[in-house]
Amino acid sequence: MYCVKCGVELADTENKCPLCGTVVYHPDIHREPAKPNYPNYVKESPNMRPQGILFILTVLASIPIAVTLFCDLYYGNGLTWAGYPIGGIILFYTMLVLPQWFYRPNPVIFCPITFSVLGAYLLYIDYATNGAWFLTFAFPILIYVAVCVCTVITLLRYTRGGRLYIAGASFIAVGMLCVLIEFFMNMTFFEKPLFDFFWSIIPLMSCFICGMMLIVIAIAKPLRESLKKRFFV
Ligand SMILES: [Zn+2]
Structure with a gap:
């Protein structure tokens, strides 16, 4: 079966041409309504929030903090260089791990x-x-x-x-x-x-x-439409 408008070959289950959007109708071919490829319900996963992994990451982040703090305080004279790695670890933890503790951060x-x-x-x-x-x-x-x-x-x-x-x-x-x-x-x-x-x-x-x-393209609707057609975006 081919699209009457653009001539692209169509699957039998196609109701619309995927390229030009023309509605497919052929009176001789009887077609069952196509089955969707995905179920129309979302199965809730029991463990959506990976708490265990987050806990491990938190422990992994605290170990170098504790070690650097100990080394610096024990071998140096007070807090000298430990602040840099500890600050970096805290920064990365805040950026990557902290939001994951919340449901839909x-x-x-x-x-x-x-x-x-x-x-x-x-x-x-x-x-x-x-x-x-x-x-x-x-x-x-x-x-x-x-x-x-x-x-x-x-x-x-x-x-x-x-x-x-x-x-x-x-x-x-x-x-x-x-x-x-x-x-x-x-x-x-x-x-x-x-x-x-x-x-x-x-x-x-x-x-x-x-x-x-970009702003001119956003303002000028005809320009935007023609660009959309030209570059298929
Ligand atoms: Zn078509």
Whole structure:
């Protein structure tokens, strides 16, 4: 059996052409209604939450923390280097394991938590190394990235349409991030005027052009339709 419109070969169970969507009708062929390939109920798995694995991961994370803490306190003079590995382990634990303890973890809640832990870790490194770069470099950049990422995650979770607008705005936000990084680097590390931008203009311009293109595609419906047809998206 072939589609009357586009000529693609069709299975006997097909009600609609999968390529062009034309309804299939042939009066000579009697067809049983097709059976769906999947059951129309979801079998609840008894152990949806892998508590045991999470418990093991928690123990695995605590062992190196305890060992490094012990080694540093016992062989060194107080807490010297143990803070770095321990902070890293806590950061990874917060990012990967902690949300899994909850039933259907909400990224809108765990994203700010992860950024807070990352901020605390960077603050510790800055303090421990006498870096003096946290307040004028890491902190403002981190706040900017955290606000952008949390906004995008919230929008993706709670709004239905507008994906192209979000993607376009994200591109522009990444371009702005480069400019901010150079600005705060000028402020913190170099004896340069604050607005003396050198490299960040290039990523800003390219990200801005990509972002604006996406936004224009989002606004112009006919353009979007023709692109959809051309690239089958
Ligand atoms: Zn067809």
